[in-house]
Amino acid sequence: MLEGIMIGLTAAFSLQNLLMVVAGCLIGTFIGMLPGLGPMSIIAIMIPVAITLGDPTAALILLAGVYYGAIFGGSTSSILLNAPGVAGTVATSFDGYPMARKGQAGKALTIAAVASFAGGTIGAILLMIFAPALSSVALLFHSAEYFALMVVGLSAIAAFAGTGQVAKALMMTILGLILATVGEGALFNMPRFTLGMMDLQSGISFITLAMAMFALPEALMLVLNPARGSNADGSSSNKITNLRFSREEAKAMAPVIGRQSVQGFFIGVLPGAGATIASFLGYAVERNIAKGEEQAEFGKGSVKGLAAPESANNAACTGSFVPLLTLGIPGSGTTAILLGALIALNVTPGPRLMTDTPEVFWAVIISMFIGNLVLLILNLPLIPYIAKVLAIPRNYLIPFILFFTLMGAYIGQNNATELLMLVGLGVMATILRFADYPLAPLLIGFILGTMLEDNFARSMQLYRGLDFIIERPMTLGLLVLALVLVLLPSFRARRARKRAEGVADGD
Amino acid sequence: MKMTMTRRAVMAAAATVIALSGAGHAGGHQVLDQLHFVIPGGAGGGWDGTARGTGEALTGAGLVGSASYENMSGGGGGKAIAYMIENAESLDNTLMVNSTPIVIRSLTGVFPQSFRDLTLVAGTIGxxxxxxxxxxxxxxxxxxxxxxxxxxxxxxxxxxxxxxxxxxxxxxxxxxxxxxxxxxxxxxxxxxxxxxxxxxxxxxxxxxxxxxxxxxxxxxxxxxxxxxxxxxxxxxxxxxxxxxxxxxxxxxxxVNWRGFFAAPGTSDEKVAQYIAALEAMYDTEAWEVVRARNGWVNIWNPGDDFRAFLEAQETEIGDLMRTLGFL
Structure with missing residues (x-):
């Protein structure tokens, strides 16, 4: 392995390749910040450039830099504008946006940067040490386990079931699951619930729905209630650009980041799961582990709630390189595009990659370390300027949000109907917000719905019934875990209430 | 604003690089000034790669002056087909890419049209x-x-x-x-x-x-x-x-073919030009680079051969789908 690291170091530290990392990270970060442009479209744009480089190592380093940069940049729009551009950063907005609204935008961006750096770096260490051994882990899960994993992911909605909100959160989740059934699925050759409209045939796109649930209502609320927008609690822009988090916060976050980097990495290794599931699970697990007051903070601007999904999704992105490099199996749309680029450069990923072209394998891993470091160094000084977006007066900021929201929805599909759907769904979302319905569960239901249904139906077909729940111990285990995650908070709450009553009685 | 500038700069850079890499192989005789590709799916998919790769080879070899692309997803490809039919009169120099699913999806009725409603140009790869x-x-x-x-x-x-x-x-x-x-x-x-x-x-x-x-x-x-x-x-x-x-x-x-269609009512002369450009493309170095990069197999099926091939495929797939109970 040492020899490999040396090969990788010499390859990655050539002037050309260092330039590639920096260029990739910069391009990725800036484009990734635009709501609606995810890593997939950015990489697709960059592929012709990478291929003309001719050198597979340089090309991969460039593309990997773009990939990390885009994920990194994606959390910025989640935190500042509540407009997640990729499914993987939806969970980031749960606590990141409340923090920004409290006037702690700079701090939130710094935490995201540090957590991403830690997640990416720990992921790269795990990848370096365990990659060959992990190829079997990637194949451990069958459809039955993926189904159970999605159920565990759904239990993340328990986190939104604040006092008196349980029924509302459940209703929104089910609405999300229903919206996920629209269009042509993987299981039936006929479109469902398209109302005969051609534009609904490929379903509702994630970007459109995410923009409609988060970004658009945000802009509309600002218009309807101007007081809301006044520089977030009237704090000075000085505070917005302040990067520091306290020592106590660092101490609280460290174990979260450590746990979620490892957990996120392993979820990323599974080809059917990926960064989105990793971030939801990370959020759900950390919320359930947290105690008392800290738990109540989740969803209202908790540093832990921000650090968890950010470290998990970055670690998962690194983890998704395991099936890609060791088996040649892409676990996500983005890695599928990377696979295409690799093959175009005459590198065939698979079990023989490490022996046939070790320099490619190791250069990629070393470039991950460099890329993460470069991102951190590049972005920390930029954060005060990025955070200043929030100091922009309302009458400029609202059109800005609307412009990028509409553009994001349009660019994905190049389809004007998406704009109509965005506005329609956005108005619906605003009404739901007025009625105090939480919208995040709807998005979670929508994202997990398709995978939940596909994997469930596949398992049913393979086992010709529900036997897979009993026959596959891991499936059963995961389902029990989901049940515990859902029931534990209410059990704890009841016990706390009882204790409080007991004290009152004793008085 | 800085961000959009960056993006535009990147795309311009990409275009320049492609143009430069192609310039070396130029020298073919130009058949068309410009060509516009309608892609029925999103960026990064198989149709997208086929159209952009073909455009890259055609311009790189100097057979076509410039190429532009338009992604038009929706309706499993039906939206782009409808667009080609509705705007037939104004669609000079426009080709739509498609593949085997156009046969399957018109059989299952996902969209009401079929390949018969378009002008067939050629199947190029498979x-x-x-x-x-x-x-x-x-x-x-x-x-x-x-x-x-x-x-x-x-x-x-x-x-x-x-x-x-x-x-x-x-x-x-x-x-x-x-x-x-x-x-x-x-x-x-x-x-x-x-x-x-x-x-x-x-x-x-x-x-x-x-x-x-x-x-x-x-x-x-x-x-x-x-x-x-x-x-x-x-x-x-x-x-x-x-x-x-x-x-x-x-x-x-x-064979899962991929090929190109023009708007209905395109003149024979124009179709002949399209076919000439695509056929000449096979012998160019620019095409060989694109083809090898994507691992495509050349399967040339122009004009009337294309029609016969599609009709045969439609019959075969239709019979099978009836047997399987899908029709």
Whole structure:
């Protein structure tokens, strides 16, 4: 392995390749910040450039830099504008946006940067040490386990079931699951619930729905209630650009980041799961582990709630390189595009990659370390300027949000109907917000719905019934875990209430 | 604003690089000033790659002055077809890319039109289909697969990256039917994408996988899967270790073609120009670079041959889908 690291170091530290990392990270970060442009479209744009480089190592380093940069940049729009551009950063907005609204935008961006750096770096260490051994882990899960994993992911909605909100959160989740059934699925050759409209045939796109649930209502609320927008609690822009988090916060976050980097990495290794599931699970697990007051903070601007999904999704992105490099199996749309680029450069990923072209394998891993470091160094000084977006007066900021929201929805599909759907769904979302319905569960239901249904139906077909729940111990285990995650908070709450009553009685 | 500038700069840089790399091979005689591609799917998909690769080769070889692209997803490709028909009069120099699903989806009625409503230009590239098993499987050839299938019945699961009634399912059913089995009895397990289906095969969830030949080659070369049969009439030079179904006594062939269509009512003269440009493209170095990069197989099917081919494919797929109960 040492020899490999040396090969990788010499390859990655050539002037050309260092330039590639920096260029990739910069391009990725800036484009990734635009709501609606995810890593997939950015990489697709960059592929012709990478291929003309001719050198597979340089090309991969460039593309990997773009990939990390885009994920990194994606959390910025989640935190500042509540407009997640990729499914993987939806969970980031749960606590990141409340923090920004409290006037702690700079701090939130710094935490995201540090957590991403830690997640990416720990992921790269795990990848370096365990990659060959992990190829079997990637194949451990069958459809039955993926189904159970999605159920565990759904239990993340328990986190939104604040006092008196349980029924509302459940209703929104089910609405999300229903919206996920629209269009042509993987299981039936006929479109469902398209109302005969051609534009609904490929379903509702994630970007459109995410923009409609988060970004658009945000802009509309600002218009309807101007007081809301006044520089977030009237704090000075000085505070917005302040990067520091306290020592106590660092101490609280460290174990979260450590746990979620490892957990996120392993979820990323599974080809059917990926960064989105990793971030939801990370959020759900950390919320359930947290105690008392800290738990109540989740969803209202908790540093832990921000650090968890950010470290998990970055670690998962690194983890998704395991099936890609060791088996040649892409676990996500983005890695599928990377696979295409690799093959175009005459590198065939698979079990023989490490022996046939070790320099490619190791250069990629070393470039991950460099890329993460470069991102951190590049972005920390930029954060005060990025955070200043929030100091922009309302009458400029609202059109800005609307412009990028509409553009994001349009660019994905190049389809004007998406704009109509965005506005329609956005108005619906605003009404739901007025009625105090939480919208995040709807998005979670929508994202997990398709995978939940596909994997469930596949398992049913393979086992010709529900036997897979009993026959596959891991499936059963995961389902029990989901049940515990859902029931534990209410059990704890009841016990706390009882204790409080007991004290009152004793008085 | 700075961000959009960056993006534009990047795209301009990409375009320049492509133009420069192509300039070396220029020298062909220019057939068309400009060409616009309508792509019925999003960026990064198979149709997108075909259109952009073809455009790159055509401009790089100097056969076409400039190429532009327009992604128009929706309705499983139906939206782009409707666009070509509705705007036929104003669509000079415009080609739409499509592939086998245009035949399948017009049969199932996903969209009301068919290839007959467009002007056929040519099929340019294709990929064969293959049945594969994990490299450590006890099944060594098609005879072995059929034995295992007869022994296990519905427990023998065949997966693929398409919906039931989609291409991967039809290929599996076609092979089993040609081998004398009941195509309806095959337990076909659908996956969302080829990659997921491949993971399903390697994890042991399914016993065999129906997939594109080029995808299968990559994994066979890495020693992960064994290709039991390919739907080509003869062994394919790109990977001649893979036997055909024909040589194993299973009389079936299939090509997943990709090709180009023009708006209805396009003049014969114009169609001749399109065909001339595409045909001349095959001999250029620029095309060879693009083709090799994507692992495409040249399958040239212009004009009337294209029509005959599509009609034959429609009949064959239609019959099979009726047998399977999808129509």
């Amino acid at each position: 990929d064969y289909a293959a049945l594969v098993v994990p490299a450590d499987s006890s099944v060594a050839d098609m005879a072995g697969l059929l034995d295992a299938y007869r022994a296990q019945g519905p427990d023998f699961a065949v997966g693929g990256g398409s919906v039931p009634g989609g291409m991967d399912h039809l290929v599996a059913a076609m092979v089993m039917q040609a081998a004398g089995e009941d195509p309806i009895a095959v337990n076909y397990i659908p996956y969302d994408a080829g990659g997921e289906a491949m993971a399903g095969l390697l994890s042991g969830e399914i016993d065999a996988l129906s997939t594109g030949f080029s995808e299968a080659i990559a994994l066979a070369e890495q020693g992960e899967v064994r290709i039991l049969g390919v739907t080509a009439p003869e062994r394919v030079p790109a990977y001649d270790a893979a036997p055909t179904f024909m040589e194993q006594g299973i009389d079936t062939t299939f």
